[in-house]
Amino acid sequence: MDIREMRYFYAIVEAGNISNASKRLNIAQPALSRQMKQLEDSLGVQLFERGSRRIRLTEAGQLFRERAEQILGLVNGTMKEMTELNSGIGGTISLGTVTTSGATLLPNLISEFHSRYPNVTFQLWEGDGFRILELLDNGIIEIGIIRAPFDSDIYESISLPDEPLVIAMNRTKCYCGEELETIRLIELASQPLIIPLRWKDMFIEWCTNAGFKPKIVCISDGIMLNIMWTKLGIGMALVPKSTEGLISDPELNYKTIIEPAVSTQTVIVWVRNRRLSASSKHFLDLLRDKMNDAK
Template identity: 75%
Template sequence: MDIRDMKVFSAIAEEGNISNAAKRLNIAQPALSRQMKQLEEELGVQLFERGSRRIRLTEAGQLFRERAAQILALADATANEMSDFHSGLGGVISLGAVTTSGVALLPNLISRFYQLYPNVTFQLWEGDGFRVLELLNTGIIEVGIIRAPFDSELYESILLPPEPLAVAMKKNACYCGKREDSVKLSELAEQPLIIPLRWKEMFLDWCAKAGFTPKIICVSDSITLNILWTKQGLGMALVPKSTEDLFSDPSLRYKIIAEPSLATQTAIVWLRNRRLSASSRHFLDLLQKDIFQ
């Protein structure tokens, strides 16, 4: 098994059809079929369920597709690092980001960086904080954009200013708090709540100090899904205040949590003792200038 096998397999998985993949790769269809058969024999598993028109991945095939994507991304990143070892004037910067932080931070930053380094391109992976750290740990990405907390012994970081936490609620369905724009933590005591997984323990601790046990109906690290569930009236979602800019909706109201005031921080992280590419170092330098100027 080699990189070429993985590229061929990935093309077939994307096309869902041997014939289309053969045209895309400019390889004869019988040769392509033999190559995949040999790969299955070498791995000792069946990767495809072959049908009359389309092929489907088996469970083993789905796992191999995920691993192949990671390995191919790592191979590309390594090649780019070698070709751009010193200058940082070209190559690819591989980033991972959680939805809210990535959308709020990256568009303007990448636009400005691209003006300075037009030959640098970006590869962006999106997921929850745990997924981003996994990609960072395996070397698929160089820089991650996540929400605190994280292990500061494993990662170096740049912390953005604190951002208030808020509760997203559907108007006239799941409404609480006497004030228009804020809510006391204690006012959430009997409300159905949707909590991000990485904040669960902290939130439970905050509520315990306020003298109550929260009614958590769902724990999820997908801000998008949490807001969609809120729109359905299933509960209230604990979110960063900037979520209101990303998911503005007339049916929703966002109230910051006050008394006590709760906050979160966006963190730009990278592995300690790992050499960053010159392009990534330039990217972090620009980010620091934006934050501290």
């Protein structure tokens, strides 16, 4: 087994099947299939379940994917460090972000950073907060943009200002509340709710303090999926207020939660005591400068 085979394997996992991976790698599909068969033979395990258009990993394949992320992350990180030592500021910044935070924060920040450091490129990953932390732990990314809470013993962080939480609801299929732009927490009693996993315990505590047990019909960290469920009238979704600007739809009404007001916080995190590339350090410095200017 060598790094090339590991990269081929990981490309297949990312692409979803061998056909798409072969196009991405510019390798003939039969040749790539043979490479994977040779990899399985050398490891003595089966990595893929056969007979499906979209690849499915076996238990051994799942474990190998995790190890491949760690190893390739280390290799790519080392290559970036060598590039920077040789040419000064350059290389690639690997960032992971949850959907709403990345969409609102990154465009202007990356644009300004690129004007200062035009030789630096970006590699962006998107997923829920748990996936972003997994990529961070495995060294695939250097910086993660997630929503609180997180483990401050493991990660260093920069916290952005609090953002109100709102309830998205379908105007005709699933609607409640007397006011157009705000809703009291108690008004959500008995309403079907769609709650992100990372806020589940906090939300239940808020509702308990308000005197009711919430009726949760779905727990999911996928903001887009939660909004789709809301449009179908399945329930009302708890989302950050920035979602309203990103997903505007005449069928939807976003109401800010009051009595009590509840909020979330976007945090930029990186692994404590792990060396950051010079490019990533400059990126964090720019972020700090922007926050200081906003005060």
